[in-house]
Amino acid sequence: MSRSLAVDVAFVLFAGGAVVAAWLVFRTDSMVRAAYWLLASFLGVGAVMVLLHARFLGLVLVLMMAGEMTIMAVFMVMFMMNPAGLNPMTMVHQHGSAKVAGLVSFAGLALVGIVAEFPDRPRTSDADPTAELGVELLGDSMLIFETAGVTLLATMIGSIAVASKRGRFGDAEEGSGPPPLEPTARPAPEPEPAMEDHDHEGMHHG
Amino acid sequence: MGVIRRLATRAEAPVFPVVGAGGRLRASELALLPGIRLVGTPRAASVLLIIGDLTPALVRPALTVHDQLPSPRATVWWPVGADRGLLQAWPGLVTVEAGDAEGLRRIFAGLVEGRRASDPPLLLDIEPARWRGEGPYGQGGTGMTGGVPFGRPLPGRAPDPDGLELDQLPLHIGPLFPPFPPGLVLDVALQGDVVRQASVGENPFRSWPGGPDPGPLDTGAFVEALTTPTGVAELELSRARHHLRWLADALRVHGLSALATRVARLAATLAPTDGPEVEALVRRLRRSRSLASATAGVGAVDRPAADLPAGPVARAAGAGDDARTDDPAYRALGFEPVVHHGGDARARMHQRLGEAVQSLELAGRAGEAVRAPGPALEGPRGPLRRGRPTPSSALVALVPTALAGSEWGDAITTVVSFDLDMEEAALSEVAGVHS
Amino acid sequence: MNPVAAVGVVGGVLGAGAYALAVLDGAAARGVAGMPRRWADVVVEPARDAALLALTRRSTTERPDAQAWALAPGLLAAMAGAAVASVPLAEGFAVADVADGIVLFGAAMAVVMVGVYLHGWSANSPFPLVGGYRFIALALSYEMPLALVLIAAALPAESLSVGAIVASQAGSWNVVRQPLGLPLYLVAGMGLAFWGPLDGADGADLAGGTAAEVSGPARLAWELARRFVLVAVALMGAAVFLGGWHGPVLPGAVWMALKTLALLALTVAIGHRVARVRLERFVVVAWAVLIPLALVDVFVSGALAL
Numbered sequence: 001m002s003r004s005l006a007v008d009v010a011f012v013l014f015a016g017g018a019v020v021a022a023w024l025v026f027r028t029d030s031m032v033r034a035a036y037w038l039l040a041s042f043l044g045v046g047a048v049m050v051l052l053h054a055r056f057l058g059l060v061l062v063l064m065m066a067g068e069m070t071i072m073a074v075f076m077v078m079f080m081m082n083p084a085g086l087n088p089m090t091m092v093h094q095h096g097s098a099k100v101a102g103l104v105s106f107a108g109l110a111l112v113g114i115v116a117e118f119p120d121r122p123r124t125s126d127a128d129p130t131a132e133l134g135v136e137l138l139g140d141s142m143l144i145f146e147t148a149g150v151t152l153l154a155t156m157i158g159s160i161a162v163a164s165k166r167g168r169f170g171d172a173e174e175g176s177g178p179p180p181l182e183p184t185a186r187p188a189p190e191p192e193p194a195m196e197d198h199d200h201e202g203m204h205h206g
Numbered sequence: 207m208g209v210i211r212r213l214a215t216r217a218e219a220p221v222f223p224v225v226g227a228g229g230r231l232r233a234s235e236l237a238l239l240p241g242i243r244l245v246g247t248p249r250a251a252s253v254l255l256i257i258g259d260l261t262p263a264l265v266r267p268a269l270t271v272h273d274q275l276p277s278p279r280a281t282v283w284w285p286v287g288a289d290r291g292l293l294q295a296w297p298g299l300v301t302v303e304a305g306d307a308e309g310l311r312r313i314f315a316g317l318v319e320g321r322r323a324s325d326p327p328l329l330l331d332i333e334p335a336r337w338r339g340e341g342p343y344g345q346g347g348t349g350m351t352g353g354v355p356f357g358r359p360l361p362g363r364a365p366d367p368d369g370l371e372l373d374q375l376p377l378h379i380g381p382l383f384p385p386f387p388p389g390l391v392l393d394v395a396l397q398g399d400v401v402r403q404a405s406v407g408e409n410p411f412r413s414w415p416g417g418p419d420p421g422p423l424d425t426g427a428f429v430e431a432l433t434t435p436t437g438v439a440e441l442e443l444s445r446a447r448h449h450l451r452w453l454a455d456a457l458r459v460h461g462l463s464a465l466a467t468r469v470a471r472l473a474a475t476l477a478p479t480d481g482p483e484v485e486a487l488v489r490r491l492r493r494s495r496s497l498a499s500a501t502a503g504v505g506a507v508d509r510p511a512a513d514l515p516a517g518p519v520a521r522a523a524g525a526g527d528d529a530r531t532d533d534p535a536y537r538a539l540g541f542e543p544v545v546h547h548g549g550d551a552r553a554r555m556h557q558r559l560g561e562a563v564q565s566l567e568l569a570g571r572a573g574e575a576v577r578a579p580g581p582a583l584e585g586p587r588g589p590l591r592r593g594r595p596t597p598s599s600a601l602v603a604l605v606p607t608a609l610a611g612s613e614w615g616d617a618i619t620t621v622v623s624f625d626l627d628m629e630e631a632a633l634s635e636v637a638g639v640h641s
Numbered sequence: 642m643n644p645v646a647a648v649g650v651v652g653g654v655l656g657a658g659a660y661a662l663a664v665l666d667g668a669a670a671r672g673v674a675g676m677p678r679r680w681a682d683v684v685v686e687p688a689r690d691a692a693l694l695a696l697t698r699r700s701t702t703e704r705p706d707a708q709a710w711a712l713a714p715g716l717l718a719a720m721a722g723a724a725v726a727s728v729p730l731a732e733g734f735a736v737a738d739v740a741d742g743i744v745l746f747g748a749a750m751a752v753v754m755v756g757v758y759l760h761g762w763s764a765n766s767p768f769p770l771v772g773g774y775r776f777i778a779l780a781l782s783y784e785m786p787l788a789l790v791l792i793a794a795a796l797p798a799e800s801l802s803v804g805a806i807v808a809s810q811a812g813s814w815n816v817v818r819q820p821l822g823l824p825l826y827l828v829a830g831m832g833l834a835f836w837g838p839l840d841g842a843d844g845a846d847l848a849g850g851t852a853a854e855v856s857g858p859a860r861l862a863w864e865l866a867r868r869f870v871l872v873a874v875a876l877m878g879a880a881v882f883l884g885g886w887h888g889p890v891l892p893g894a895v896w897m898a899l900k901t902l903a904l905l906a907l908t909v910a911i912g913h914r915v916a917r918v919r920l921e922r923f924v925v926v927a928w929a930v931l932i933p934l935a936l937v938d939v940f941v942s943g944a945l946a947l
Contacts, residue, residue, distance in 0.1 A: 032762055033706070039755065046748075056801070059744040066751035067784060070758060070777055078372065130741060130801065210692045217689035240676075247849040249700055249856040252693070276700045276856035318696065377767055385846055399771045399920075459845055461838065461917035467674035496838060496916040504919070613921055614771060618846040 011051050018044025026091050031080065034091050035073035039065055056130040211318065218243040219314035222251035222275065224268050225388035227411060227629060228287035229258025230424045232304050233388070234451045235474055237467045239307035246384050248274040253314055257304065258286040260293055263413035264389070267382050269328045278317045278324035282310050287422050290414070298325045364395070364402055372397045381410045381628070385459045385618045389628030392605070392621075399614040404606045411632035418632040424448065425630065428585040432592060432636070435579060438535050438572035439478065442565040446484070447473045448586035449562040452625050453491075456555065459622050460500055478570040481563075488559045501552035505608050505620025511549060515600030517588025519624060522557035523549030529584035529591075535577040539568060551623035558625070587625055590636045598631035647736045651722045654730065658872030659865055661902060663687035665909045673913045694864075697857035705854075706763035713763070714859070716756035717866035720749035721873040728876050729804045731894035732886045742803035743791045746877055750787065750833050753870055754780040757835065757842055760863065761851035772850025775920060776842035779832055782927035787829035789935035790822045793942040794881045803877070807885030814884035818945070821938040823882040825931060827908065830874030834867050837912030841920055843867075875904035 021041035025034045042065040049058030080089070092098065137145050220243050225233045236255075237244050245251045248271045260268055272281060283293055284304035293299060302309035316322035366372045380391035391407030412418050423429065427444045430436070450473035457466035472483065491497060507514060511525035520527060521543060528543035530536040544560040546553040577583075583590050588597030601624045608624075609617045642650075667686050671678050701707075727742035729735040739745050754777065761773020795801050797818065798809035806815075816823045832839040835850075843850035852863050879885060879900035886893025 030706070032759075033709070036709075036755065036759065043752075055739065056741050056744060059741055059748045063744065063748040063751045063788075066748070066755050067781065070755055071781070073758075074774070074777060128740070210695055213685070213689045213692035214696050216685075217693040218686075220693070246845050247853045249854055250849065250852075250860060252697065274700070276698045278697065318693065375767070384848055396767075396771075398774060457916075461840060461845060462913065463845070464670040464673035464913050467676065471675060494916065496914075496918065499922060500916045500919055613919070615841070615844065615846045615917070615920055 007051055011048060014044045014047040014051070018042075018048065028091060029089060031076040031089065031091075032073045035069045035076065038072075039069040042069070054129055056133060211320070215315050215318045217318075219253050219311055220245045220251045221253045221255045221310070222248045222271065222384075224254060224256045224260075224264070224271060224382055226256060226258035226260045226264055228422050229256075229284070230388060230627065230629065231422065232257050232284060232286055234424075234454065234470060235305070237454075237463075237470050238474060239305075241311045242307050248272075249276060251275050252279055252317060253310060254279065254281045255310065256281065256283045256293065256299075258284070259289055261410050261413045262292065263408065263410035264381060265292060267380075267410075271382055272325070273327045273329050273331070275325075278322075280313050280317050280322065281325055282313055297328065364397065366397050366400065366402075374402055378407065380407065386621055387626045387628055389632075390602075390621065390626060392609075394609070394617075396614070401609045401612055401614065401617045404609040404617070406602055406605055409628050409632045411629045418629075423630055424451070424627060425585050425587065425590075428583055428590055429636065431577065431579070432581075432583055432590060433579050435576050438539065438575040438577050439569040441577065441583075442569040442572065443476060443478065445586050446562045446565040446569065447476050449558040449565070450476065450484075452558060452586075453555075453562075456622050459618055460497060476566070478566060481566050481570060484566055485563055488563055491559060492556065497555070498552055501555055501619060501623070502548075502550060504551040504612070504616045505554075505623050506548070506550040507604055507608055514549075514604070515588055515597060517584075517597050517601075518557050518561060518586070519554060519588070519601060519604070522546045522553040527589075529582045529589040533577060533580065533583075535575055536568075538575065539572060541568070551619050554623045554625075587627065587630070593635050596630045596633050596636055598627045599633070601626055602628075602631045642736060647726065650730075650736050651725050654725050654876070655718070655721060655869045655872055658876070658901065658905070659868035660687060662868050662872060662905050662909070663690075665902075665906055666912070669909045669913050691861055691865075694856075694861035695858055697860075699857040699859050700854070702764055702766050702854050705765045706759075709759045709763035710855075710859070713756045713760035714862035714866040716759070717753055718862075718869050720752045720756070721866070721869035724749045724873040725876055727803055728880045729807055729885060730897055731892065733804075734894075735804055738802060738804045741801045743795050743801045743806070743881075746803075746873075747784075747788050747791060749873075751784060753833055754784070756866075757851060761842065764851070764854040766854045768847040768849070768853045769851045772842045772844070772847050772853070775847075776835065776851070778920060778924055779835075779839065779841055779927075782924050783829035783832045783931070786825045786927065786931045786935040787833070789932070789939050790819075790825045790829075791881065793819055793935070793939045794822055796939070796942045796946040799946070803880050803885075807880050807887070810884040810887060814887070815882045816884075819882075819938055819942050821934055822942075823878065825935050825938065826878055826882060827904070827911075828931065830871070830878060831908055831911070834871035834874060836867070836871055836908055838915040838918050839923070840912075840917060844917055846917070871908060872901070872905070875901045875908070878904050 018041045021037050021044060024037040025041070028034050028037060043062055046058040046062040046065070049055075049061060052058075218241055221236065222245055223229075223233050223236060236242065248254070252275070254268075254272050254275055256268065272279075281296065281299050283296075283299050283301045284306070285301060286304050300313055302313070313322065317324065362374055363371045364374045375396045377394050377396055378391070379394060380386055381389045383390075386392070389410050391410065393405050393407050394401050395403040425448065427436075428441065431441055450469055454466040454470040454473060457463070457469060469487065472480065472487070476484075507519070507523065511520055511523035514520035514523055514525060516525070516527045516529075524545060524547045526543050526545045528541075530541050531543060533541075544557065544564050546557045546560065581591060585597060587601065590597070604624060605621060605626075608620050612620060664684055664687060668683050671683060724746045726736040727739045727745050729738060735742075757776045757780070758773045761769040761771075761776065764770070794806055794815050797815070798806040800806065800809075810818075828839070831837055835842040841850070843852050847853060852860060855863055876897075879897055883900040883904070884896075885900075886896055888896035888899075891899075
């Protein structure tokens with residue numbers, strides 16, 4: 001088998017696999033599986049990028065997505081009423097609006113694909129895309145990327161500071177009652193936690 | 207016989223121990239036996255080894271564990287002490303003299319070579335709750351996560367230490383969970399791996415209709431010394447051995463199983479002349495930064511040391527009570543109790559290490575000194591007084607509060623640091639030991 | 642390289658490394674425990690254990706996620722293989738000298754995290770599940786230092802290729818030039834293979850953690866897979882920090898083997914000497930100490946490289 005044919009076959013396999021895996025995200029019945037089908041889809045996309053000589057981008061996509069899908073799975077499990085994500089649950093809901101959104105985005109992307117004029121500048125394979133990417137990131141587009149990067153970092157630090165138990169407004173447990181009606185009054189006292197009594201009962205069991 | 211089978215026959219036999227009444231001392235020597243390897247989960251074992259007698263409440267857990275062993279599997283019984291006959295009905299059970307590693311290996315080899323049939327399952331393999339089959343995925347209800355999945359209700363939610371409302375998973379752990387002392391049953395509510403609430407379940411060693419019927423306790427020598435004159439050297443050697451056996455268990459839980467085997471060997475063969483070796487070991491463990499950080503601040507008991515049940519746990523929190531202080535035989539030797547401060551798992555480890563060194567030193571210079579029978583004697587877990595509760599029963603009561611809010615690994619460290627013995631805890635009072 | 646030969650080389654390196662690791666571990670355990678044994682026995686022991694596991698039946702749990710359960714060890718082994726392929730085993734000989742070898746390694750180790758989590762999650766049993774979630778908490782904390790020290794090692798070479806990084810160490814090895822690199826890398830690497838003090842995912846306090854429910858061939862596959870990961874970590878460490886094939890007298894491939902074995906022996910020794918770390922404390926240390934140290938490593942290496 002010639003090299004270019006092997007590349008073509010691999011391309012079709014990975015691209016097709018990515019689409020099938022993306023479809024399976026919605027067919028599965030578990031949050032963890034859904035997250036990892038999405039990861040499988042990204043792995044396919046990453047492999048396609050590697051085949052297109054964007055090795056660095058493809059590998060970084062895999063590197064980031066493996067971590068991100070895991071975090072996504074953990075967060076979904078944490079927020080859903082489904083202990084440890086072990087119970088089966090459906091991954092599709094709001095069918096009507098989902099159909100509309102899906103059709104609209106497909107039509108939009110298809111329109112772009114048909115109408116847009118893609119650049120057609122064949123590259124020699126000895127060009128180093130990683131170096132070019134570095135020059136691009138830290139050359140002409142540096143201002144854009146650095147602004148975006150620093151903004152995102154500041155957002156992350158800020159959200160941690162706000163969400164943290166020991167935030168800049170003191171202990172999160174304190175003063176988190178409903179806001180007062182008069183601007184100068186102190187916040188209403190926090191309601192007693194309902195678990196208190198139950199907790200004590202449990203302690204004395206042993 | 208193929209190459210693979212021939213190789214497998216000579217492998218160390220992976221053994222999962224079930225420690226019944228009277229089996230604790232034997233179990234502590236398992237790791238020393240050649241050709242046997244202790245495993246932490248029944249799924250990795252080929253031989254289920256029952257040591258001592260099963261009480262009624264231990265039968266069902268033992269059967270469950272038995273069926274978790276992958277085939278080919280065999281069940282071996284090492285009888286110790288009393289035999290009340292519950293094990294006679296166990297199908298396919300092979301009785302081997304307690305401590306006989308060779309006998310166990312012969313059964314293992316027969317199993318691997320195919321000369322011996324694998325044990326059949328002893329329980330029905332059915333789902334504990336019926337699958338109700340409702341909802342789009344049969345999850346038992348309608349809506350995205352509604353209903354009663356797998357026929358089991360969803361767990362409740364409770365606030366976690368970070369102020370979130372999280373699922374709380376009720377679990378029943380024990381009595382055969384390897385890191386726990388044999389027989390300890392904990393009902394815990396887990397949030398992730400944080401213990402929200404814990405309570406100690408029914409003690410399986412109390413399940414005989416006529417009251418507990420203990421086999422030989424691991425502190426038996428001390429109980430005997432309440433009524434018979436005993437050499438101080440002998441008592442103190444037993445104490446040092448006891449603390450080293452505890453240390454081996456603790457090290458195994460902290461992931462240092464090879465070192466644990468070395469300590470277990472030392473405990474089994476300890477003589478007063480081993481002082482330098484024990485001191486070197488103690489120095490090394492005291493210097494270990496990793497052990498210190500694994501135990502410091504873990505399992506601290508938040509009550510004044512004076513309110514703690516007397517014994518090493520209280521002495522590790524600063525209370526200096528030791529029944530040996532008032533004992534004439536010990537006073538003659540100039541005995542001063544070892545005391546540590548902190549009251550956490552680290553202090554308890556240092557306390558027992560210190561007491562082991564001290565006991566060995568006392569044993570070395572006690573000579574022929576004999577302790578006359580008296581009403582109270584300091585056992586390795588606490589004072590033994592006739593007619594008073596056993597030390598373990600008082601220590602078990604500390605477990606629920608000490609575990610609440612701790613991460614699972616810390617919870618295990620805490621449980622181990624109390625040095626419980628559920629068989630001793632099953633006895634309502636010390637006098638009962640001598641029946 | 643011929644694909645069949647490539648698979649053969651990668652498999653051979655992983656297999657030989659895993660066996661050597663098992664022998665080293667067995668010997669160290671005997672030594673620490675003070676149970677003298679004939680060398681012949683120590684050398685054959687891993688084969689015997691593997692044979693026993695191969696003859697033991699697989700067990701199952703109530704409604705496991707069977708596909709994910711079977712996939713997990715394969716995922717670990719495949720990622721270890723991908724990492725090994727990018728490492729030059731001798732001067733000018735790598736199975737696949739990828740120009741972004743360091744990034745490939747990082748990506749492979751990120752997917753290892755997925756594999757371990759799936760192994761714990763799919764068993765549908767509490768202790769494996771806790772082990773899986775524990776691994777996420779740990780792995781997220783050391784992915785960062787791992788990536789940073791590898792980037793620092795790539796700076797003097799001005800290339801992401803492992804071959805170029807080794808070539809750049811002709812004068813002095815990275816372990817000397819970047820003293821922070823190797824220790825941080827080893828901590829992260831041991832964590833990724835949940836080895837020694839960082840074995841929280843499969844710890845004794847969870848009755849075996851993610852592996853608590855596997856038996857027979859499935860257990861053999863899992864034990865092999867985690868050793869493959871550790872071997873890949875040691876091989877990459879030998880190349881990136883210990884100068885790879887550089888060394889006097891002996892041929893380059895022998896130096897690579899010796900350095901990899903030395904790193905494996907070091908991890909085995911740490912495993913028998915250091916107690917299991919507390920999850921909570923380690924995560925704090927990882928974020929508050931290891932990541933800043935790794936950043937210092939990057940900044941200093943970058944300044945020196947300029």
